[in-house]
Amino acid sequence: MIKGFEQSPQYRVGGALEGITVVELCGARGHFMGKLMGDMGARVIKIEPLGGAIERQIGPFMHDDPHPDRSLFFWSHNTSKESIEINIETSEGQELIRKLVGKADVFLEDCEPGYLPSMGLGYKDLSTHNQQLIMTSLTAFGQDGPYRDYKSNDLVALAMGGIMHSCGYDDLPGSPPIRPSGDHGNKIASHYGLIGTLAALFNRHFSGKGQYIDVSVHEACNSTTEHALPSYLYEKEIVFRQTGRHHSTVPTPKTLCKTADGKYLIVFQLFNNLHSWLSLVAWMAEFGKAEDLQEEKYKDMARGGPRGMRASSDTTDSDHAFEVVRRFIASRTSEEIYRGAQKLKFPWGEVRSPEENLHDPHFAEDRQMFEDIAHPEIGEGVSFKYVGRPYRFTESPWQAFRAPLVGEHTRSILSNDVGYSESDLRSLDGKGVISLK
Amino acid sequence: MSEPENTIRKNALEGVRVIDFSWIVAGPQCTRILGDFGADVIKVENDANLDYIRASKPVGGSNSPNRSPLFTTLNRNKRSLTLNVMHPRGMELLKELIKKSDVIVENFSSRVLEKWGLGYEEQKKINPKIIYCSMSGFGHSGRDRDFVTWGPTAQALSGLTYMSGLPGEDSAGWGFSYMDHTGGFYGTIAIMMALIHRNRTGKGQHLDLSQVESGIGLTGTAILDYTVNNRPFRRDEMPPGNRAPERGVAPHNTYPCKGEDRWCVIAVSTEDEWESFTKVVGNPSWAREARFENMSSRFENQDALDELIAEWTINHTPHEVFEILQGAGVPAGAVQTPEERVEKDAQLEHRNFIAEIPHEELGIAKVESIPMKMSETPWSLDRPPPLLGEHSAEIYTELLGVSPEELGTLFEEGIA
Secondary structure (H helix, E strand, O other), X not given: OOOOOXXXXXXXXXXXXXXXXXXXXXXXXXXXXXXXXXXOOOEEEEEEOOOOOHHHHOOOEHHHOOOOOOEHHHHHHOOOEEEEEEOOOOHHHHHHHHHHHHOOOEEEEOOOOOOOHHXXXXXXXXXXXXXXXXXXXXXXXXXXXXOOOOOOOHHHHHHHOOOHHHOOOOOOOOOOOOOOOOOHHHHHHHHHHHHHHHHHHHHHHHHOOOEEEEEEHHHHHHOOOOXXXXXXXXXXXXXXXXXXXXXXXXXXXXXXXXXXXXXXXXOOOOOOOHHHHHHXXXXXXXXXXXXXXXXXXXXXXXXXXXXXXXXXXXXXXXXHHHHHHHHHHHOOOHHHHHHHHHHOOOOOEEOOOHHHHHHOHHHHHHOOOEEEEEOOOOOOOOEEEEEOOOOEEOOOOOXXXXXXXXXXXXXXXXXXXXXXXXXXXXHHHHOOOEOOO | OOOOXXXXXXXXXXXXXXXXXXXXXXXXXXXXXXXXXXXXXXXXXXXXXXXXXXXXXXXXXXXXXXXXXXXXXXXXXXXEEXXXXXXXXXXXXXXXXXXXXXXXXXXXXXOHXXXXXXXXXXXXXXXXXXXXXXXXXXXXOOOOOOOOOOHHHHHHHHOOOOOOOOOOOOOOOOOOOHHHHHHHHHHHHHHHHHHHHHHHHOOOEEEEEXXXXXXXXXXXXXXXXXXXXXXXXXXXXXOOOOOEOOOOEOOEEEEEOOOOOOEEEEEOOOHHHHHHHHXXXXXXXXXXXXXXXXXXXXXXXXXXXXXHHHHHHOOXXXXXXXXXXXXXXXXXXXOOOHHHHXXXXXXXXXXXXXXXXXXXXXXXXXXXXXXXXXXXXOOXXXXXXXXXXXXXXXHHHHHOOOOHXXXXXXXXXXXX
């Protein structure tokens, strides 16, 4: 650990990244990476332009009030960070960043290629004064190459990355490929950025040396499309998109099944083995919905397992079986089918809207997947339920606190960590380098 | 692991040994990254219960377990050890391996290792510093811990399937197991964080991952909209298709191009980009109409705007739109096919994205690179995906001290 930073006011004990200091200069591309580090105990100092990061203007907003401290998009991607407002376009602002990064373990940034080096804030400059520094740059296409300076965002990333080609509808004529909503191109890249950063932190423990990591969103998406590239690389086959289910080079059975309460389930793997097939048919029979599925030929298909079914050239019987199961599902509620099928070891799932997990007893109660996070700035004792830990550590806990207000920690960081006096701060404020409000 | 300071290291995870019981996609995605960073990943396999992906679409339609394209990319940089854990000698040798390893990874359903007598408490008795990462569907505690997931199940339950689609239509969902990839990423992240924690404290731990929970973790904004504003994501205008109502920008959509089922995307988010866009599409008169004069009016009238833009895009291929608009500084892209990604994407080619290595049965194994360049410890494709049991003999004799005589017995009696 590099000495130099004071313990932050929100210092948390025991997280896996306790003692690591991260300086983050990120927008939508990389802010999730910083959040994941902060939630595991790293001290994350987020540098924002005067007035706050542009992501603070992305909705939805608390009570639909478009205030920079009330963006729920910003809240969910920026927990467990401190905020310092610095005008990076000024030489004194750049000097402040140099000072902060000079003492940090990690510098995460997602600026356009060449921007930081143009003001002496590239890895070459920064590592001269801090050889242990790990600098992770997250860009749309990478630091070199013909597309280096091209502009991108989540939509462009998912299109160029091959993800959209696999997502959409096969039963909706003329419909476009679909971008799954939720900033996933940026998230895939943030996950890889974090993975590289952690590998470098582990390596530094032994080598004593930091390094530079050049992460490309484009490559991150392109390496996250399952069968699409392997199918082409080896067989020159092109997968196509299918409604609600896997891309494929040949049509596969529909998996979305509507339930009596108007919801949907993902239903697949009917013929895994004889035992599971018999249990499914017995369950349907309880409701008088098994129709002709007790016949011997279906048992033979089930004996063959998934491979046996696929090998069979005649799919009429399996299509019919699926239609009968579909009618059974249509007669019951989503919750009932989901739980009943899972008890029989069928990996079927309800198509839930995200908020419906707040009412799932396994996740909400037993696993405490949602955490109350305090928002004293809204009012005394106010807290909101957030998505909690995406993994469970037995020794080094996940602990999050709310996203910072714009520039909330400018004064404390500059006086406690950089050693500026009150008059220094007022002078920087006066020159438009920082904002004390 | 030994802990020399200031040593030259070729790979970031050099010296880390991983026992990999994982299969299908999620677990192998996790350990593939560990292997890419130089960890010694030992894939423990058994003829009687093969990784299903080994049989997935073998090249040339053969019955070989070594020819699956997807297996190839998910399992490069690993070694394969065949070992029968149900045999007492097999279990004994596995325990020897645990003593010499740092990490155990599995993505079985939640009670399998306990049934083997190898739950975390047992692992700890064998090796107190072991890091055990279990990647089940629902986690190792809670009332539904015995429920099972595949990627599509986890996507459906977490909300990700529902969040993808056109408003008023069925869910388009994800066309592949995104949560196998991403569940794998969270496994990798957790393991590396635990390794860093162990460097500092000397302690191992159990990492209890749930594929559904890792998916729920990606829905943070939708959850807050509900808990703060009481606004469910399940409502008429959602999901948003390819538009961006949360940002209030337009144009932001897919547009039809020349060719059958060919598409591009365009996303304009500033006035400068709008000016460049209108110029490069030839200053059409509609672009000066009052209904498109600023971002909020364009957003309000985006149905009409999208139709007019489509009249321009339909005359170009997706890559033409991409190059024309990017040349003018406008964010745009082709909805690339797999073929275009391999044959036409100059950036991926420049960055050597597809890596190759000789392979005994396939001739050459071709895989996607890990998507980053590291200045000190770059990844390398050191090993092709292993043939089934390819490294059994060397691991038994060199690492576990099995004599050449016993080695024969292990194979004969189905222990190896």
